[in-house]
Amino acid sequence: MTIQLDHLIPVPLRDKVLQQASGVWNQALTWQAGQFVKINAPSGTGKTTLMHYLYNIRYDYTGSISLDGRPWPTFSKNEVAGLRQQQLSVIFQDLRLFDQLTAWENINLKRSMSGDQPFCxxxxxxxxxxxxxxxxxLHQSAKTLSYGERQRIAIIRALVQPFVWLFMDEPFSHLDxxxxxxxxxxxxEECRHRQAGFVLTxxxxxxxxDYHVHHHL
Amino acid sequence: MKIFFQLLHKIIRTGVGRTRFVMAVLGLAIATLLMLVAVQTWADFEQLLYNQRNTSDSADFLVINKKVTHTNSADNQHMFSPAELADLQSQPFVKSAGNITSSQYKVAVAAPGNLQFTSEMFFEAVPDSFIDVQDGDWHWQAGNRLVPIILSNDFLNLYNYGFALSQGLPQLSPESVKVIPMQITISNGAHSEQFIGKVVGFSDRIASFLVPQPFMQWANANYGSGQPAATSRVIVKVTDPSNPALVKYLNDHDYTTNQDKLRHSRTKQVVQIIVSVIGFFGLVLLFFAMLVFSMFIQLIVASCRQEIALLVILGAAPGQLRRFLLRQFSPLYLITGVGALLLAAGLQYWTSKALQGHDFYVSPWVSVYTVLSALLIMAAVYVVNVRSIRKYVALYS
Structure with missing residues (x-):
């Protein structure tokens, strides 16, 4: 699956983006399947915003993001759910675990989402x-875990599903x-096994x- | 999906607002029961009415006439016009109608020999198919001196128990009346003619002195006023004399009939009102129960909106969440519906046994309509739930 960014500009950062030269914003980019993409970004340049755009949970942008030539807004809710179960995985900066579940259950939730025969x-x-x-x-409540532990659970959670692209937003920020x-x-290992690519900010x-592509946001 | 749903159970807390949920289920149960009882009562009453009615088919015939009042007693207003007759015949509850024709000539009857009975009287005639007396002598053709007559049973009773006893006259059995030849004189003032009248039977259906229609037509033509005979009374065969529509029609047109035969109609109306009231309350209660149900679903979904949003972000399909929520609620109203049906069945069994003590027979089983109503109510609740789950899940996903 190729990912294409076409003159993507976040509406809240519009003025800032247009003043500064950026390697991603307002550019035409194409990432080929299986590429390891690294995006370096100082604070406040819209790193997390970009990740949310790529994963289609924020929509306040102009320009377009296309998967295999199909822009995000053309996908239905069910198609989006299908993509998130089979093709796209994510590690959020804010981790987003369920506090009411144990670490194991958080991982298992993602594993069992597409059926009772898990991929992993x-x-x-x-x-x-x-x-x-x-x-x-693993059997402690997610609420009681340290940030570092949560981050590692979030990484495992992202790796238990099939995917062709993995989006990672500062995935090691709490790790030594x-x-x-x-x-x-x-x-x-997991990306090579799946022949998947990733985008890491x-x-x-x-x-x-061993990054294939470097960008500066 | 089993593991996934087990985990969802820990995330989406359906325990929120437990009392509200219990109230909704309770309301639904009462509403369902009320509606089932209403339907079952109606079915039982129909059963009672028609079982009884089958024993006496004379109830199918009604003699209808216009009410005699101060304003219409003078002229011919109490006669039925052709339009009125046509309208009556076109009513759905009327199977067939026969006009009762009155004599337009004078009739005098005298008993033979020393019985010293003589009286002025009248004749009426109806189509043969409306007469409840079967007799081979019931026919007349021009030239016959013998005229068969059908008397009302009521008339014989009046004579035997009222008139004869008080006047010291002999009481007459139906058999003896049948063998007395009566001298009948019909006249129009100018001419007169004599016949021999022979009673061939007694009718419970029509309170009158009936002669065969051919005789009536001949006599009216020869001794009548010459104008077409107007109809003052109509005999109708109806499918159901307790039909409230029939009673309403009669009242609306100022017609009267033997009120006793309409007695069932009153009872039926009362039962219909009671059943409607119970059914109406059931319906209102059902409406509120469904409202509380969908508000409860809204509450659960709203209280978990962050969790639902995160689940969707992680890739849960809205359809999966809807199925999960539906699975949380559907067993409850299925149990409620089946429980209410079982309770209604128990009540019906008990009612049947209690009524048997009073010689009324109704089936100990609930009617098909009751079962259908239960299914319908469950289907309605299901549809409402599916819709509200769809609506609120879509709101947060």
């Missing part, structure tokens, strides 16, 4: 939890270097992945 086996989930060193907190490296390795440049 229970053993694989345990492996991922082991790799990110969160096995011991060791855990960041482990998480990056896990994400790389962060404040600084980094060497966590």
């Amino acid at each position: 086996s229970e053993e694989r989930v345990q492996e991922m939890a082991g790799a990110l060193q969160v096995s011991h907190i 270097e060791v855990n960041t490296a482990r998480a990056a390795q896990l994400i790389t 962060d404040l600084d440049t980094d060497q966590h992945f």
Whole structure:
């Protein structure tokens, strides 16, 4: 699946975007299937806004975002749900776990959403939890977890479903270097396994992945 | 979907407003029961009415005449006009109608020998198909001296128990009346002619002195005024004498008939009113129960709107959420409906047993209409629920 951005301008940041040169805003971009895309963005340049546009949960923009040539507004609610279950996955900056569920249940919710035969086996989930060193907190309520633990649960949750694109908004912001490296390795494995690409936004440049494309927001 | 729905159960708290929900279910149960009882009462009454009615088919015939009042007693206003007759015959509750023709000539009857009975009287005639007396002698053709007559049973009773006893005259059995040949003189003032009258039967249906129609036509032509005979009374065969539409028609046109035969109609009207009132309250209650139901759904969905929004962001389809919510509520009103039906069935069984003690027979089972009503109510509640779930889920997804 290719993602095309065509002169995308967020309405609230319009004046700012038009004054400064940006590698993404108001440009025509195409990301090919399987590409690892890195977007460096200082605070306040609309990093999270871009992610929400890409994942189609905010719509206050001009220009267009197209998946395989089809702009987002042409998809019905059911088609959007289908895409989010089978083709697009996301790690939000604010994580968005359900506090009333345990960590395991949060992961399982996403796993069982498309049916009782999950894409990812229970053993694989345990492996991922082991790799990110969160096995011991899987049955705790999400409310009681630290930010770092939540972030790792959110990463696992994003990886238990089938996808061709993974959107990540500062996915390692609460992790130390060791855990960041482990998480990056896990994400790389899962993307390679699916031949999927990702779009990652962060404040600084980094060497966590072998990026194919770099942009400055 | 099982695991997913189990997890949804922890996220979407259907326990919110539990008392409100219990009230809605209770209201729905009472509403359903009221409506089922109304339908069942109506079915039972129909059953009672028609079972009884089948035993006496004379109730199917009514003699109708205009009310005699101060204003219409003078002239011919109490006669039926052809338009009025046509209108009466065209009513859906009238199977057939026969005009009762009166004599336009003078009739004098004298008993033979030393019985010393003589009286002025009148004749009437109706089409043969409306007569309840079967007798081989009931025919007349021009030239016959013997005229068959059908008397009213009431007349014989009046004579035997009223007149004969007080006047010291002998009482007469129907058999003895049938063998007495009566001298009948018909005249128009100028001419007169004599016949022999023979009573061939007694009618319960028409209170009159009936002669065969051919005789009436001949006599009216030869001894009458020469004008076409007007109709003062009509005998109608009706499908159901307790039909309130029939009673209303009679009242609206100032017609009267034997009120006793309309007695069922009164009862039926009362039962209809009671059934309608119960049914109406049931309907109002059902309406409010459904309103509370959909408000309850609104409450649940609104109280979980953030969770629903996040679920949709994570990829849950609105259809999945709707199915989940529907699955939370539908068993409840299914149970409510079946419970109300079972309760109505129990009541019916008890009613049937109680009525049997009074020699009334109704089926111990609920009627088909009652079961259909229960299904209809459940379907209506289902549709309302599906619609409100669709509406409120769409609002937050």
